[in-house]
């Protein structure tokens with residue numbers, strides 16, 4: 001059984017790496033050799049940022065960030081599910097996760113974040129991937145950036161995601177992984193490894209158009225899935241030969 005899962009994992013990784021390679025249109029496709037690990041043993045939680053009354057940032061064409069976050073998370077879930085990983089989604093629709101007792105927008109937002117923390121904390125051995133979109137007062141900035149929580153394993157994971165995004169999707173992206181600011185509640189109240197991916201800038205018209213495009217969302221999701229499958233805690237990586245015993 002374990003061997004079956006390992007083999008399925010290996011096959012799936014090849015599929016994702018191929019998808020990542022194909023996504024690099026117009027560039028030389030190089031063989032990707034990476035260790036394989038049992039993804040099913042490492043639960044991943046996908047958080048589509050914001051939702052419901054809290055739409056988050058608004059794009060230059062008026063699309064709420066919460067909608068784009070969810071569309072990308074759903075595609076990421078589907079790709080990971082094909083690989084035998086069963087991600088947990090904190091929300092699967094356009095809702096806020098606040099308690100009924102919360103009445104003002106501020107109370108709802110606070111309650112929503114507390115409930116997200118409680119959900120993450122209830123899952124042992126999990127890793128959190130939170131999906132958001134960036135904004136800036138000036139329209140010129142673009143490119144994905146990965147932030148990490150101040151918890152063990154988060155920085156290495158964020159650096160891996162940032163480099164995979166650069167290699168597979170945005171070769172000109174010179175951004176570095178960074179620690180999340182203190183002001184981001186969820187990322188500062190969980191205790192597991194956690195990263196937050198700012199997929200791009202909703203204030204840059206070119207990037208905003210891409211982020212709304214289902215094809216680009218799929219490409220981005222494939223790259224994120226590949227990053228997860230190749231880079232989750234290095235200590236857990238198993239040599240491929242062990243998987244084939």
Ligand SMILES: [Zn+2]
Nearest residue numbers: 049056132133
């Ligand atoms: Zn956000």
